[in-house]
Amino acid sequence: MLFIDGHWIEGRGIDMSSHSPHNGTQLWTGASATDNQVNAALEAATEAFQVWSFQSFEARLEIARAYAGILKENKDKLTELISMEAGKTGWDAAGEATAMINKVEISVTAYQERTGSKEAVNGTLRSKLSHRPYGVMAVFGPYNFPGHLPNGHIVPALLAGNTIVFKPSELTPAVAEFMVSCWEKAGLPHGVLNLVHGGKETGVALTSSPLIQGVLFTGSAQTGIAINKSLAGRPEVISALEMGGNNPLIVHKVDDLEAAATLTILSAYISSGQRCTCARRLIVPEGPEGDAFIATLANMIDRIHVDQVTSDETAFMGPVITKEAADHVLKEQERLIAKGGAVIRKSERLSALGDAFLSPGLIDVSVATDVPDEEIFGPLLQLTRVSDFDEAIKTANRTKYGLASGLISDDRDLYEYFYPRAQAGIVNWNQQLTGAASTAPFGGLGHSGNHRPSAYYAADYCAYGVATIEQAEGKVVVASAPLGLKDK
Numbered sequence: 001m002l003f004i005d006g007h008w009i010e011g012r013g014i015d016m017s018s019h020s021p022h023n024g025t026q027l028w029t030g031a032s033a034t035d036n037q038v039n040a041a042l043e044a045a046t047e048a049f050q051v052w053s054f055q056s057f058e059a060r061l062e063i064a065r066a067y068a069g070i071l072k073e074n075k076d077k078l079t080e081l082i083s084m085e086a087g088k089t090g091w092d093a094a095g096e097a098t099a100m101i102n103k104v105e106i107s108v109t110a111y112q113e114r115t116g117s118k119e120a121v122n123g124t125l126r127s128k129l130s131h132r133p134y135g136v137m138a139v140f141g142p143y144n145f146p147g148h149l150p151n152g153h154i155v156p157a158l159l160a161g162n163t164i165v166f167k168p169s170e171l172t173p174a175v176a177e178f179m180v181s182c183w184e185k186a187g188l189p190h191g192v193l194n195l196v197h198g199g200k201e202t203g204v205a206l207t208s209s210p211l212i213q214g215v216l217f218t219g220s221a222q223t224g225i226a227i228n229k230s231l232a233g234r235p236e237v238i239s240a241l242e243m244g245g246n247n248p249l250i251v252h253k254v255d256d257l258e259a260a261a262t263l264t265i266l267s268a269y270i271s272s273g274q275r276c277t278c279a280r281r282l283i284v285p286e287g288p289e290g291d292a293f294i295a296t297l298a299n300m301i302d303r304i305h306v307d308q309v310t311s312d313e314t315a316f317m318g319p320v321i322t323k324e325a326a327d328h329v330l331k332e333q334e335r336l337i338a339k340g341g342a343v344i345r346k347s348e349r350l351s352a353l354g355d356a357f358l359s360p361g362l363i364d365v366s367v368a369t370d371v372p373d374e375e376i377f378g379p380l381l382q383l384t385r386v387s388d389f390d391e392a393i394k395t396a397n398r399t400k401y402g403l404a405s406g407l408i409s410d411d412r413d414l415y416e417y418f419y420p421r422a423q424a425g426i427v428n429w430n431q432q433l434t435g436a437a438s439t440a441p442f443g444g445l446g447h448s449g450n451h452r453p454s455a456y457y458a459a460d461y462c463a464y465g466v467a468t469i470e471q472a473e474g475k476v477v478v479a480s481a482p483l484g485l486k487d488k
């Protein structure tokens with residue numbers, strides 16, 4: 001169902017449905033929004049802005065806290081829905097649900113620290129800084145974190161006083177609907193948050209509307225660039241683009257190979273490789289030290305448990321989102337092999353579990369030619385062997401993206417050399433690349449985004465600053481002015 005101006009209504013566009021990648025169970029059916037329905041949602045948000053933006057921050061916060069409370073009460077249900085619709089293991093889905101609940105208090109602190117208001121009196125003058133919301137924001141979410149990532153735009157945008165038309169991924173409409181129903185139960189006034197379903201056409205209807213003042217997007221670089229082009233010539237529309245990555249992870253000078261392999265697996269294969277922070281490129285020195293690490297890693301890869309969601313929670317990986325997504329990963333793997341990639345572990349379809357289940361793959365592309373600088377969104381890691389640490393850094397930075405970059409090493413000097421040279425918005429040392437903190441900014445360079453990081457810095461793109469100087473006494477007084485007025 002769509003949610004427009006506080007009412008749940010049927011979409012009148014094309015039929016849609018969502019099925020669990022775990023077992024094919026149908027979870028949701030409905031229809032996309034027509035252009036008229038998208039417009040009705042935008043008009044509702046425009047009208048609601050006149051009321052919502054004038055409410056006090058405290059009044060908005062009360063509703064946001066009620067929303068967090070409702071999420072908490074329904075955490076098990078939310079976890080199950082995320083797990084089923086996005087194909088996550090139970091523990092992974094529970095982590096997403098927890099992040100959604102925590103987002104409210106983190107966003108309050110961020111709002112106050114990053115935007116909030118300030119005053120200072122100097123003599124008879126008072127200077128003030130306050131922040132105001134932009135207006136109607138179009139929020140787009142990806143399928144891999146169907147709750148947490150759109151929630152990371154919605155919560156700060158609403159706290160700041162904006163209103164929203166939210167278009168979730170067409171692959172995860174049920175989680176979106178659940179989330180919006182929690183806001184409804186929390187008492188959000190009509191029109192403040194609207195939900196429209198649909199694919200690319202619905203997205204285009206939203207971004208091309210003159211009624212939006214902002215686009216808050218998390219998704220692929222391809223779509224982010226399309227949105228960027230569609231907003232050309234509209235400088236008044238704020239756009240925050242969080243896109244993909246082709247993230248490097250260097251392993252160099254490590255004693256505990258098992259620990260390094262564990263961090264590599266957590267970086268590359270968590271959520272079946274469907275996190276934009278996942279390591280895609282593993283960079284390891286040539287020679288026996290590197291060989292020993294790769295043998296340890298390959299051995300551990302063989303022991304990774306891939307499964308449908310189970311009650312005993314022993315699986316590390318579930319399926320990718322669809323059979324088509326799995327086909328794409330396998331096709332890209334073949335492409336790497338055709339370009340000279342050597343198989344260390346081949347990603348294979350685990351048909352006994354289902355069409356969307358893949359085993360983790362590791363392909364050595366050191367001597368391959370024309371390896372595409374593209375994000376392969378699944379459990380496939382590309383290995384490059386390098387002659388020395390400088391070569392490792394050069395290889396790491398050889399990408400048009402710049403989301404996350406990491407080093408696993410016992411050598412602090414290497415880290416201190418790597419840190420200022422790593423071209424990415426997230427730079428980690430002896431820590432998995434995935435699992436970014438919501439209490440820090442989140443975003444990247446190049447095709448990973450447009451320098452408007454989300455998470456803690458989402459507050460920044462949800463409000464603009466207004467600088468004011470006023471007479472503290474409230475009277476019209478001017479002590480002296482160099483007007484050089486002549487006597488009459």
Ligand SMILES: NC(=O)C1=CN([C@@H]2O[C@H](COP(=O)(O)OP(=O)(O)OC[C@H]3O[C@@H](n4cnc5c(N)ncnc54)[C@H](O)[C@@H]3O)[C@@H](O)[C@H]2O)C=CC1
Nearest residue numbers: 142143168169199200203204219220223226242243244276
């Ligand atoms: N940097 C970040 O914070 C994150 C980035 N991602 C990236 O997201 C991708 C996976 O998510 P997907 O759902 O496949 O992304 P996607 O780019 O296919 O879709 C994202 C959203 O944009 C909509 N959309 C598609 N074409 C559009 C257009 N021309 N105009 C407006 N809206 C349009 C989709 O319907 C969906 O709601 C991966 O590439 C991943 O790296 C995922 C999570 C976090």
Ligand SMILES: O=C(O)CCC(=O)N[C@@H](CCC(=O)O)C(=O)O
Nearest residue numbers: 275276277434435436438442455
């Ligand atoms: O948005 C936040 O609060 C922090 C960012 C975050 O949670 N990132 C996740 C995954 C998002 C993705 O990359 O797909 C992570 O770093 O694992």
